[in-house]
Amino acid sequence: MKTSLLRVCLVISLSLSSCLLYSQGADSLYRKFLISTQLEDPLEQDTLTIKDYAAYAIWQLNERVDFSEALLDSMDLYSGVSSWPKAFGINMRVKARFHELRGDMEQSLNFYNLAIDTLRNADPPYDDLSTSLIGSGFILLHSGLYDEALETFHEANDFAKQSGALRNQLQMLDFFGDYYYYSAFGQQKFDSASKYYLLARDFIQEHGFYGYFESDNYLGLADVYRRLGETDSSEKYFQKCLVLAKEAENYGVIYALYVNKAETLEEKGNYAAALKLKKEAYTYVQASGFIEFIARADQQLYLTYKAVGDYKNALYHYEKYNIAQDSMKKEAAAGRYAELEARYDSKEKEEEIIRLQNENLQQARDYLFLILVLGAVLIAFVSWLNLRLRRKNAELERKNEEILLAQLKGQTLERKRMATELHDNLNTKIAAIRWQLEAVSPSVNEKSQKILNKTLELVNDVYGDVRFISHNLMPEKVEEVGLVPALENLLGQLNQNNKVQFNLVVNTQPEFQFGSLSYHIYNIILEIINNILKHAEAENGWISISEDDEIILITVSDDGRGFDINETSNGYGIRNITSRLENIKGKWNIESAVGEGTKFFMEIPRL
Numbered sequence: 001m002k003t004s005l006l007r008v009c010l011v012i013s014l015s016l017s018s019c020l021l022y023s024q025g026a027d028s029l030y031r032k033f034l035i036s037t038q039l040e041d042p043l044e045q046d047t048l049t050i051k052d053y054a055a056y057a058i059w060q061l062n063e064r065v066d067f068s069e070a071l072l073d074s075m076d077l078y079s080g081v082s083s084w085p086k087a088f089g090i091n092m093r094v095k096a097r098f099h100e101l102r103g104d105m106e107q108s109l110n111f112y113n114l115a116i117d118t119l120r121n122a123d124p125p126y127d128d129l130s131t132s133l134i135g136s137g138f139i140l141l142h143s144g145l146y147d148e149a150l151e152t153f154h155e156a157n158d159f160a161k162q163s164g165a166l167r168n169q170l171q172m173l174d175f176f177g178d179y180y181y182y183s184a185f186g187q188q189k190f191d192s193a194s195k196y197y198l199l200a201r202d203f204i205q206e207h208g209f210y211g212y213f214e215s216d217n218y219l220g221l222a223d224v225y226r227r228l229g230e231t232d233s234s235e236k237y238f239q240k241c242l243v244l245a246k247e248a249e250n251y252g253v254i255y256a257l258y259v260n261k262a263e264t265l266e267e268k269g270n271y272a273a274a275l276k277l278k279k280e281a282y283t284y285v286q287a288s289g290f291i292e293f294i295a296r297a298d299q300q301l302y303l304t305y306k307a308v309g310d311y312k313n314a315l316y317h318y319e320k321y322n323i324a325q326d327s328m329k330k331e332a333a334a335g336r337y338a339e340l341e342a343r344y345d346s347k348e349k350e351e352e353i354i355r356l357q358n359e360n361l362q363q364a365r366d367y368l369f370l371i372l373v374l375g376a377v378l379i380a381f382v383s384w385l386n387l388r389l390r391r392k393n394a395e396l397e398r399k400n401e402e403i404l405l406a407q408l409k410g411q412t413l414e415r416k417r418m419a420t421e422l423h424d425n426l427n428t429k430i431a432a433i434r435w436q437l438e439a440v441s442p443s444v445n446e447k448s449q450k451i452l453n454k455t456l457e458l459v460n461d462v463y464g465d466v467r468f469i470s471h472n473l474m475p476e477k478v479e480e481v482g483l484v485p486a487l488e489n490l491l492g493q494l495n496q497n498n499k500v501q502f503n504l505v506v507n508t509q510p511e512f513q514f515g516s517l518s519y520h521i522y523n524i525i526l527e528i529i530n531n532i533l534k535h536a537e538a539e540n541g542w543i544s545i546s547e548d549d550e551i552i553l554i555t556v557s558d559d560g561r562g563f564d565i566n567e568t569s570n571g572y573g574i575r576n577i578t579s580r581l582e583n584i585k586g587k588w589n590i591e592s593a594v595g596e597g598t599k600f601f602m603e604i605p606r607l
Helices: 006-013 016-020 026-036 042-062 068-080 087-101 105-120 127-142 146-163 166-181 190-207 212-227 231-248 251-267 271-288 291-308 311-333 335-345 347-371 375-443 446-473 476-481 483-497 515-536 572-583
Strands: 501-507 540-548 551-558 587-592 598-605
Touching: 026 042, 042 068, 042 087, 068 087, 068 375, 087 105, 087 127, 105 127, 127 146, 127 166, 146 166, 166 190, 166 212, 190 212, 212 231, 212 251, 231 251, 251 271, 251 291, 271 291, 291 311, 375 446, 476 483, 476 515, 483 501, 483 515, 483 540, 515 540, 515 551, 515 572, 515 598, 572 587, 572 598
Parallel strands: 501 540
Antiparallel strands: 540 551, 551 598, 587 598
8 A cells, every 4th residue: 555654744843842832922932931030939930941941942943043052052051050850851852852953863862862861860740751752752753763763652651641741642642543554654554543543533622632633633534534444434534624724724734635535546546536636735735835745745746647647747747846856955055054144134133032031131130139138148159050050061061971982982892893703703714715725726727727826816805805994993003002102103104115204293291091082083094194195196294193181183284286175175085084073073174275285183072
């Protein structure tokens, strides 16, 4: 059965954070936050200030405002001075949503996990933990990890029931219906899907979740009853969904309603009726303004027009689909420039937001000044707040460093394992093959001897390649003697066998240790040396390593022919070096021009 994942994608794009704020605007949420800052009960003020500002921040992030980073800075400020155990977890959830909306799923999942770890240790109720688990589950779903996502959603549902988080419970009922309905999840148990959709319908009626939730639920019921052959029930919910979705201008739901019905008609060979529905759906998806959904709609129309033999219209929508795909790639490439331009254009808006925030902070200072009469007590209180903030920031930096160290350690262990497998297992077997061939060599005729000799040459080449790969995965010198002696040994060998003469200058304290960074720095320098040997046509090369507080400074330069950075900065070698540096949070810069050599500067934070 050819069932699209359009509706699932729509549910994911309208994540829980959007649904929670469905009926509230940014202005009302900000006013609610301002009211919470004036509460007399310190504990109540501390709690509600974080929750209300997080709700306001998530609303603005969903609207793709131009001052997103300022919102995150404010969240850091409020959570940093808060004594509420859940403050850090809610702050991490806001950061996770920020990265999710920008397509950085790895960072988003990392922040969701930090939120989940914190909220697990906080006191009940677990509504915030349930919300973070749902966010994490949708990221896993985005990534194709369906089993892991399902397990996470079950846990989120349990906590939602414990804490009475009704919207979370409703969203999980709807997801479980989708899980048993859509083919991508490998279930397609329509009786089970209808059970969850009906439970969601009753839940909506019991708790008054109308509008979007009701129209989305009717969409699921219309689809599943159509698959069960209950035509009258399917049509009833189809019409109910259409009326509600049009009233609420839920164009994405209307589009899914028409397209899902059209697919069942196509499965029965009724392409004419399916084409009519898809053309109707196309008007609504254009009204939604989502370029990705419009591109999918063009692809759907292309396939149907092609099936009915209307190749002119098929070609038209096929070209529109390809143009949209190219356009989305261009948007990604120009993203940084557009962001800077948008920031400049919205400067007045940012200044107004900052002014309001400063006014609020000034009110808080006045309130504290009236309570804390004695100047000495005020100074002690401010010092205490600053100390807490520094400690929390230090703790966050420590946790981030522990995560990076664990990643580096895991990568090192995996390289050791792979190197051992290649050297001890694969190379042993290759050596055994070589011995067997050499053993039969005296007993073959002259013609066969030539073939055998050629085979032995190839086996020896493979043996050498495997040893080379094994050595590069885990260079013995780096492991045995450390980074600087390993580099000295490498350059000593290169200076004997190559026309380029390399010089190493190390300016670090005797007790300085590179630790887990040794292997990565060695490979980055080796990559640059290889580029010099292959492309620079240089006579001399220099490697300089020094330290500045907690930063490792590395410069690799040559007196070769240089290059135009704008033309070659996206080459494979540069991308490989950039990837390795980003993996250890390093920064880099290149200075080069034709005929003037090349200098590669790197700054790597010490772990």
